[in-house]
Amino acid sequence: MDVLAQQLFNGLTIGSVYSLVALGLTLVYGILHVPNFAHGALYMVGGYVTLMSMTLLGMPYFVAMFIAILVVGGIAVLMERLVFNQLRDSPPIHDKIAAIGLLLFLETLIRVIWGSDYRSMTTPFSDDIISFLGITVTTQRILIVVAAVLAMIALQLFLKKTMVGASIIAMSQNREGAFLQGINANRVAMLTFFISGSLAAIAAAINAPINLVFPDMGHLVILKAFVIVIIGGMGSVPGAIIGGYILGFSESLGATFISAEYSDIIAFVLLVIILTVKPQGLFAKGAH
């Protein structure tokens, strides 16, 4: 086994998951201007819906993933309608608090329905092992990387090439200004939340088979996603992608060459260092 090559691949896998979660977060930040703490809960719900569709409804893996995308996207849209939309004009602290309230609610809801125990998810790809160039991968892990990259490319094309994408960005910068160009704010906000929820669902659905499904599964992931979003510049799509991979690689290499005990600290230390040097983040837009 070639440790370095293996660790690079491990970093790529985990970085893909991080990037997807961070992307959803950064998108919503664009509209909300608030870190959506409930995003981790969406990730978690995505894992449960996928799993339950497979075990309770007997759906195939990809169908289950699609159901999760719809359900979690729908929940995200509801959040926007019922909560964040109402808080548009309140001081910035408040939507953070509301997000925390939503997080507590969703997590408890899942616990009440499905209990707190760990569950594992098996997919058609769980067991295939492929070895090449001295590294070992499973089909599921390749799927993670490929799916994440595809999702990111699709999103980037959507944002860059369509006016809808541009209108999301416009909304984030000046709401009234966007109305006056004929942008239907509600639709855009809902769409953004839907995309953000779907990305969380995809991330959970592809990652759960190599991990587990349980109510706390979103905690650490979301915390790291925040780190990524900050490192990459809040609201920046490329920043979230690059940041996710930076973190993935630093963790796998850091655990190998620095310390395994403190590998979870790496993300946070990285953030502290970067913000200490550049308080606006790595990819901050020029201030005016």
Place this chain on the structure above:
Amino acid sequence: NGGGESDVTEEAEGTPAPGAPDGGDGGEEVEVETEVAEGTEVVDIGFSGPLSGAGAYYGNNTLNGLTMAIDEINESGGFEVDGEMYSFNLVSLDDQYLPDETGANVRRLVQENDTPAIFVPHSGGTYATQVFNEEDEVLLGAYSSEPEITQQDNDLTWRIPPTYDNYVEPFSEYQMERFGTDLAMLAPNTEFGMDWVEALGPAWEEMGGEVVHDSSVDYEQDTDFYTLITNALSDDPDVLFVGGSSEPTAQVMQQARELGFEGGFLVMDQAKLDEIDNVLGGAPDIIEGSVGVAPLVHDIHEGNEQFVSNYQDMHDADPGSEAGYHYYSVYILAEAMQAAGDTENAHAIREHLDEGLQQVDEDKRIYDVTEVAEDGGMTTELRMAVVEDGEIELVDFDD
């Protein structure tokens, strides 16, 4: 005026028992899970554990053990102390694993229910309770394998599970013989895990082995274990020490196999081989060569047969050791009260625990507990489980 002045017992008027029997103070409800027997005096037994949040699954398992035993005792008409019939009433409170909440709960149970004994299934809560339980005269049934708990000179502490150090030697011996002398440790970063590492490392080296890798894993939170396993395997171990909750442990074992590990697993006692096997959906290749504690369901004997099948019927799941031990301890407690001739005096009960233990009926002896030692810890005879040719088998330590 707050509660706490009424009698410890009162005449039950039938079932179910009213909530918070002596709570004349604002009528706060406390959940009552058990039914008391008609025409008996009621003894309130307290419980403070995680019933919500991340630890809820574990907390409810411990509670299940208590509830089952109490229900059985009450259904059979209660138990006799000093010529009077008594039944138990369980008052359970949620502490979300937080020590200060445990402190609050225990105080509440003492004040409002005047409980003579309280079960706390985690060491943080145990420590927080040890601060005042002697003063408040309440027996603390601590479910924690932390040896320090019985080293606090606390006269009212009763440690229920065995300390983990009993497992270390036989496990090591078995694996070293079967796979070789190089051990890599991927311990969980929990209290349990640290205890194990501190005992296992030196013991392994004493036997002539070498610890080639030592790192800890967050079995609960890590998004992916590949990184850490890759590092552990790069040191070419013969044996891998793993273990947290059964499910993530199963993941780690599977991923170690994916990454080409062919040696044996030394599984910490928190994880159960039967559960791991379940999680993996029956994967003999993966668990082959593992050694771990004997799962209750694989260690059926006269003492636990009935319990296991009842538990399976009621909860649609196999009981774990936390349920088994709690179940057992209720019987020990009842017998200890009988032996002490007192249901209120915690000191008297504590002093008669060992005597009570010996009095428990054969068919309620879930584990082979030999004594409640001077320091309040219970001593258990243990068996280990090994996987040979894809089958889980039990081995006595002496073999």
Place this chain on the structure above:
Amino acid sequence: MLTLTDVSVRYGFYEALTDISMKVEPGELVVLLGANGAGKSTIFRTISGLNKPTKGGIEWNGASIGGMSASKLVNAGIGHCPEGRKLFPEMSVYENLKMGSYAVRRNKKEVADTLERVYTLFPILEEKMKASAGSLSGGQQQMLAIGRAMMSRPQLLLLDEPSIGLAPLIVKQVFDVIHEINRGGTTVLLAEQNANAALKIADRGYVIEDGKIVVEGGQDELFANDEVRKAYIGA
């Protein structure tokens, strides 16, 4: 074409507009005069759907539009260059203009033509095409706001103090352009502190005081009105 009947608007407890009735006919250039805080911007915001009237009705091309959302009204042909500009600060000048054509984005040819026109009118915008709107100077931002409002090729163009912060040379140019746009068939409703310049190109005008219309009339009438001269044009 646009009719307001007894429109009132409140901000919380405060009534900013009281029973405003006014009319804009197709092809007209109508100017709103009034002191600071008189309610000019509020009228604009109400017409373009940013504020909801608490009372009264607004009709546009025969249909009632009171309370309709701003985004729908843009599609219905009402363009608004708002007070405070409301640009997208982190988007480039070009992207801002492109967002301006959001409502008519399918008509690529027309969008390209209008863009060309905006660039001819404000060459600095073409020069700064790639700069972020937030980095522009105050006046440049104002030009961008006007240009963006033109991009949707509205039937009715609402201009809220378009000359604010512009250099004298540009002010003159802007008024010329407004005049020209108007002659090209676009109806214009204009609020201005620069009453003299505005009235010169206007067909008619209204004077607002404390949320009420106090004077209305044609260009000549207003020029002739002593009160108006004194208050808004300077003796």
Place this chain on the structure above:
Amino acid sequence: MSMFKRNATPLIFLFIALVVPFVTDNQYYLYILTLAFIWSIAVYGMNLISGYTGQLTLAHAGFFAIGAYSLGLLTVDANVPYWIAFVVACVITTVAGLLIGLIALRTKTHYFAIYTLCVGYIIYLIIYQWDELTGGVRGLIGIESPGAIGSITFDSAESNYYLVLVFLVLTIIFMKFITESLVGRTFMAIRNSEELAQTIGINTMKQKLLSFVISTFFAGMAGALYASFVQFIGPEISYTMTMFDMLTYLIVGGIGTMYGPLVGTFIIVTLTQSLQFMEEYRMLIFGPVLVLLVIFYPRGIVGGIQMWRAKRQHKKRQKITKQSSDTSTYGGGD
């Protein structure tokens, strides 16, 4: 006289707080009240930097833990006399606050919030992983209760209750004095607009740092009190969830209000206790309640009451002016 009148409500509550131990000997009530007081001291700290200075910090559970662990380690491992350890614990927290603040406050708004969230998490991980020092996940046991001051000892629930109450009252007085002085005005100016504050000659970095450091002092002090009260501490007190709890207390009570921290903490802590029987379901209610509260009462309970009062006064005044204008119309009618 007027001072009493102005502070009538708080003084009534203080009186009630003072007599509670005489009315009940229920240790459990005293324990809960004492805990609530301790937490509210920490929340007061948060309120200064987040409510009055406008910088939402999410690291204060960490500072609370630094205070608690400093006291624990000093008394357990180093055998330092209690009150010296107490002072040193506050100093350590404050110094940590200064160092972290120096870096963290260079960031603004959400960056600051998340930066501090991460700092809090790092503190948690360090406590968790550095078991040689902190006992790691096992925690610290056997922390002393507060040492005697002269002939007053603090080993009973009542005496602890009074001790914490004294600290709470001092905290409130401190906050009141600060926020109602020029210093408070400076903080609020920064909250309202940092850019403008700079223009009018306020060294915003220095002032934010001041506010942050004071706030960490109170968090640390609360932590030290907590450690000696519960006498056992584990890493969970520095965990994000503890932080979220503190934030909830602050928001429910009313961020940026004088009595919000106390009211919020008291209500949530007692509510959590009386809803014990609901276990898991508590959060199903708390979550939505939190959301509804921020939507409909953005300045919490205290802010809500203030608004209700202001409205009533407004109505009263309107009535009066209406009456007087009515009479004047009548009087002046021609």
Place this chain on the structure above:
Amino acid sequence: MLIETKGLTKAFGGLTAVDEVDVGIDKGKITAIIGPNGAGKSTLFNVISGFYPSTKGTVVFNGEDITKKKAFNVAKLGIARTFQTTNLFEQATVMDNVIVGHRLRTKSGVIDALFRTPRLKREERASREKAEEVLSFVGLTKEANRLVSDISQEAKKRAAFAVALATDPEVVFLDEPAAGINPDETDGLIALMRKMVDNDLTVCLIEHKMQMIMEIADHIVVLNQGKKIAEGTPEEIQNNEIVIQAYLGGGDEDADAH
């Protein structure tokens, strides 16, 4: 000369917004800075007042080099400013806005607050008196207790002046104070600025309203594309061909309606 810049330059990436500008501001005079949109006027203000670091050149105030000073220090030295878009604490009353404007002249700290020292009481009184004084100076006494978000555009401009004046400045920089203000009220602002000068203040302003500039400025500096292209008295500037071409535009009355 109260303020003097030498070779002052500010570049944003490739764009040189202020290019080797030398200006002098005389004590007790009204200096106006004019120029086309994007000429670099606001940027010049931002550099002098310490909001942007300069790329090159120096700013000297009262003989002291203040080029490297931060905004709050510049304010302490006695340079106050307003912004092109009004910038006030919207959710506070006018009075509170102005009181805190005097904070930089007070010294009370936490200790004073805790012990309610005589110094604190004295300074609190002084701040309030100062606030009342400047509010009456700008004519806002009546609005003192209203929320800033509730007052009119023009009142906000005055409030911004008041906040600037509360800092006890020697010189005030005003960025387009009359933008969006109607002719009537513009006259009021002119009077106010005159009053400032009469009270020993030095005023420097940016404006596009030529009539106003010509009426009150003692000295005019013209910028174009970052460079100073002319300076002089109003008459000189009005007749300066380069200025007419770059900025005024043929003296057409439309451009300068009032």
